[in-house]
Amino acid sequence: MLKRIMIKLIPTKLKIRLFTASLFLIVLPFAIIQNYQFREVESLVMNQINELNSNQLYQLAEGFESLRSKASLTMFQYEKDFVLMDIWQHPELYNERERNGLMEEKFRLTRNQLPASSYVHYVIADTHENIYSSYTPAKPLQPKTFWKQPEEVGAGPSQQSLGWRLVNSNSLNLDGATSPSLLSNFSVVQDQNRMPMAYIHIFIDYEAWLRANSQDFSTGQSYFIVNQIGETVTQTKRGSLLTEETVRSVLNGERQYPYMEEPGMTSTINSVFIPSMQWYFVGKFPISLFFGDLIGLKRKFLLTSLIITSVFIGITLLISGSITRPLQRVQKKMLEMGKNNLKIQIQEQPYKGEILTFVQSFNRMATDIKDLVEQLKIEERQKEALHFQMLLNQIDPHFLLNTLNTIKWVSLDQNNQTVYEISVALGRLLEASLSSEQDLIHLCKELELIRSYEYIQKYRFKDMFETRYTIESELEYALVPKLCLQPLVENAIYHGFANMQQGGIVDIRIYRERQGMVLEVQDNGQGIQSAQQTTARRQRKGIGLENIKQRIQLLYHAEASVEVVSDSCGTLVRITIPLLIAAPFLEGEDRFVDGSVS
Template sequence: MHRTVQDHISIAFKTLIFLEQDSLVKSILDNPARFNPLENKALIEEKFLNLNNSFFLYNSNVYFTVLDFHGNVYTSYPSRRSLNYEEIMASPRFREIRTSKTPIVWVPSDENNVSRDLSKSPYLLSVYALLRDHNNAVYGIARISIDYAYWFQTFLKPASDLGQDYFIVTRSGEVVTQSNPQAQAVTAKAIKQIASDPEAEGYTVDAASGALLNYSYIESLDWYIVNRIPLPILFNEIEVLKRQYFSMFFLLAGAFILVAFLIAHTITRPLSQLQIKMRQAAHSNLKVRIPEQKYKGEILELTRTFNTMLVDMDELIQRLWAEERQKDAVRFQMLLAQMNPHFLLNTMNTMKWIALRRDCEDIADMCVSLGRLLEMSLNTDVDLIHLKEEIMLTQAFVFIQQTRYKDRFDIRYEYDTRLDYALVPKFSLQPLVENAIQHAFLEATGDQRVTIRVSETERRMLQIEVEDNGIGFDKARELQSKRKRPGIGLTNIRERLKLLFKEQGSLDIVELEQGTLIRMVIPYLLSIPYAVETSNSIQTEANRDVESTAGGG
């Protein structure tokens, strides 16, 4: 309602703008002698008619009055009494706008001079304004009047039929208009209470009339729009809304519970069956299955997943049992195989002492070297050993081979002693040297040499190279193909590097002009033993005490 009143006020402003900007209206008001009076009247009334027929004045009761300063009055309506120019100009409202410093003057209760055939309202809402040209020169006076009482009663008649009444009242309590002429007016006490409220909108309860009053303040007119709703009607409407709300609430709640029950029954029944099957599976019965024909959607997918999981678990358990049986068999074979190295090691020690008693130092040294190799092979708990230890094992093996081949080849070691404690795979260097001795020198003559190089690369990798000047890798492979038992040394090292270092370990064979270069690259891992000086000194002192005690006895 407040917005509608503001729209009507804006209509008056728009009409003034159109009149002030119309060049024909300005020409007639400035120079009425240009045409005869009848032509002037016809042209002005045509402008009024066009404005009334425009889209923003459609179905609005707006009346125009325009005066020039040459004694002429133009209206868009038939007047209740004859129009007298001097009398109109002398009226307080026109005299006020001529002397006022404000460009427009609002008159909320302007006397209605429109013919009763068009408007029966006693008062109109009018705005008075001076018409000025672009040089700010005044060339006429305009009055735009709105029959707000007719509009108010017509617009709000449906609300009156429902028992609600609307009023437009001034701050002093005067009723400007009301939607129902027969309705009881708003009490003065209620209007006083409304006028004392600093807020532009609000509500209050009028105990005298037993009604709720909603009000909104129109600042430009100093009016209040008041809506009065009797409390019985309000409570009755609230009660109806409450009943409708609770009825809809219980209806929707019942429908929701029913749908929830159906959904729960559809979901929980297969889930309960799934729970029973899972309990059976938990008691080692992996042969249970859930029939898939009864379900669909997510439940079917869950059922299929459960059945697939049981099949996979059953196969996995069978595979684990087979692997366990295989591990037991391998463990048994390993325990059985350990007996042979121990027997051989004891036999080597016996042969060594026999050779020493008979002054066969070569045989004794070979027994010592072979014993070292057998002793290291018995230690199955260690995969990585120090480079220093691997060199010693290689030297033991080389000693045996040089004795066998009567020093036909020479072994050279090129590495920094700082790498002594770098970790390398156990028995990784010895097979490379063995491969060079047994294959590279099969048909070679002259100076036969094997060079072992160990170095640290820029990428923090340990590089081990075994180079020989033998017959070459390709020719050695051709000769090896004639053997009944193929060699497994290089293949074994590659597999061990892959198990220990994944993709970081590599073993490459490089063909040289004379001979072969085998290069092994592994991560550089340094493991320096801790110093035990304190414990050694303590042990030394303890030994001295024991020796002194023994000597005294």
């Protein structure tokens, strides 16, 4: 019976079925859910406002504690600074300009290291009636005034504050000071005989700090600092007040994310307790600024949701059919393409709009994957070839060094000093070229290799050329690619000076340029074009300049460049690389052929 009734009630036409299903399964449940969710959102937003206010309040409290602790740490560092202690104990060893300069440098370093340093001021007075301050006072400060703690104002912090207390700001003679009181700490520095030598004062303009840091948060909020007896120490907005009930709740409430409301639900109140100062940071956020008319907002929300839902259902019915049919065709083609190893492309002609874009993207992806597979095959073959070449290169070449070492000692036994010195210089170059442990070496080491090569060539070419160096001294330990300059000098000698008997000049210039370093090798030879005509019949191709370009590209990628400028008057090669300086901790010895020391 029930089954027959259900059959009669269910529409026979598909459109009516979809409409009925949409009405009872989408629209009505959606309206109920929206109403429920709106209430949940209202509650959630209230909690989020409270949590946001609490988080902002905790940020202020943590920032204040961080500022205070770092200021205390700075005072401790001043107490242990031997340079400052010497200035305070023996000021006669320095003139006034030197003392003030040293103190100003110390204050400058402190300002750079301490966040929000503009709200922290330091005054140091020694027993010789010299006074130093981290700021320029409006009137001269009297040293003896700072030989004791400043007078406390109001109900200051308790003994847990580790010496911090509220003092009158007038004693500092701050230019343009707006805060009537400052947070102060005081320390006496004693000499070896436990006699006072200096008095250190730290002052924090906590009111200005609170106003400045609270501006980063949303408008409408007010922040207060309340002490342990319920008095308002300071506040960010004039005219904003805390009721007695609110203050009492703050003093008696929990200190971990407390949540309280003022009468009438006008504001949310959050507080954070700072044990070290016995202070409460209190935040007041007016709810009306955020919500406004909740009832009107709720009605508009529900009406808009119903309209959008109805329109969405109608449009969905119309669009779904036009989307599912093309997708089914695309799916069929994709399955065929997978079976044919990515060799089938989907025809783009019958499709339009987003489906056409999807088909085009898929075709591009299939092509890219196919190309990538081919590229991987090529790279795999290249890797196999490189691996084979690496196996060939594993034959130990150090027999060359041993042979060169034998030549060196034979020449030394035969008193042939020339051959001996050439062998030592050649050993340096050969050992550097065989070493594969380092790609980057110090500039000074690279210059030693160039001088060794130059020393060898001088024996052959005599006075045909000279080498001039222009190098900035601070670049001595800059890191450069190994053997990046020697091939350029070799090209200048063998190719640039090929048709010269004398007068050849090789200029090596190395200097800093912005964040990088420039290495230039320039000669006054015949130029690259003339040199290529001279050496066109060489069987062995030159690899020096091309080798340098490839190594620079591999090491620095787009951060470096190699520029070649050549004409009939000579050739200039300019290498620009990032500036990396790595000064050694200890200077060791550079050993070459058979342990010889440069």
